[in-house]
Amino acid sequence: MRKLHLPQLKPRTNELSDEDYRLEVTQIHKDFTMETFAGPVFSLLRGALGVSEQEYQQSLSSSSCYLQFISNSKSKADFFLTNDKSLFLKTQNKREIKFLLSNLKIYVEHLKRFPHSLLVKFLGVHRINIPHRQKKYFIVMQSVFYPDDRLNARYDIKGCEVSRWTEPAPEGSHIIVVLKDLNFEGQYISLERQRAWLLQQLEIDTHFLRRLNVLDYSLLLAHQPLHHDERHQSLSFASLIMRAKKSVSLSCCPHFVALFWWFIIST
Numbered sequence: 094m095r096k097l098h099l100p101q102l103k104p105r106t107n108e109l110s111d112e113d114y115r116l117e118v119t120q121i122h123k124d125f126t127m128e129t130f131a132g133p134v135f136s137l138l139r140g141a142l143g144v145s146e147q148e149y150q151q152s153l154s155s156s157s158c159y160l161q162f163i164s165n166s167k168s169k170a171d172f173f174l175t176n177d178k179s180l181f182l183k184t185q186n187k188r189e190i191k192f193l194l195s196n197l198k199i200y201v202e203h204l205k206r207f208p209h210s211l212l213v214k215f216l217g218v219h220r221i222n223i224p225h226r227q228k229k230y231f232i233v234m235q236s237v238f239y240p241d242d243r244l245n246a247r248y249d250i251k252g253c254e255v256s257r258w259t260e261p262a263p264e265g266s267h268i269i270v271v272l273k274d275l276n277f278e279g280q281y282i283s284l285e286r287q288r289a290w291l292l293q294q295l296e297i298d299t300h301f302l303r304r305l306n307v308l309d310y311s312l313l314l315a316h317q318p319l320h321h322d323e324r325h326q327s328l329s330f331a332s333l334i335m336r337a338k339k340s341v342s343l344s345c346c347p348h349f350v351a352l353f354w355w356f357i358i359s360t
Contacts, residue, residue: 114198125221131218132217148179149217155176179236180233181234193218210298211312218233243317246272246315248274249272249313250273250277251310
């Protein structure tokens with residue numbers, strides 16, 4: 094895996110110009126060139142999400158190999174996790190990249206208007222060109238399942254049953270398998286006081302996707318055992334998520350919290 098060095102961006106204000114959305118920066122390396130699209134826009138998004146430029150650089154440029162994510166996606170895309178598992182990479186074709194960049198401005202405006210949006214958080218769009226090989230486009234996303242120390246089940250829910258079963262990993266296996274709708278059958282999630290805002294945000298986000306004619310998307314969720322001090326407290330859904338982000342792997346207990354996020358997989 095070649096080490097990536099991303100362009101250094103100057104500190105910016107919160108004002109983005111049309112030029113920022115169209116900007117393409119090319120870096121020449123020894124064995125390949127890499128292009129970064131709309132760098133100032135994604136830099137602003139990363140900052141808003143609490144991801145510093147140093148953290149982003151370190152995750153993508155780690156000397157350790159990326160972790161390939163096994164998927165049966167019909168898009169035939171390749172999926173990778175950075176070695177620290179904080180970033181998720183997916184290869185895209187030129188048409189998909191053009192679609193994303195052409196709608197980037199309204200995506201940013203949507204996140205500004207709805208800071209609790211469940212839409213996937215895009216952190217970068219790049220293209221690598223290796224001589225005598227096909228150019229590779231890829232997008233970088235904030236990993237939904239990070240940190241994953243306490244997660245014991247992951248699901249990709251589409252709301253249909255056709256071809257929506259995945260064989261679970263054998264007991265004791267270290268292979269991470271993302272399960273599907275039929276695997277979730279018979280289970281349910283109790284949101285209690287958090288139900289109203291979550292359903293409202295889902296409605297807002299799906300309306301946004303309909304505006305863009307996006308037809309194929311999933312709801313990702315995971316089971317996470319709660320610590321003993323979390324079981325009997327009146328913690329809000331948001332505070333549980335924040336605690337999950339800051340947690341480390343400790344002893345498990347039989348109670349769960351579900352983490353949600355939309356992940357757009359094709360247009």
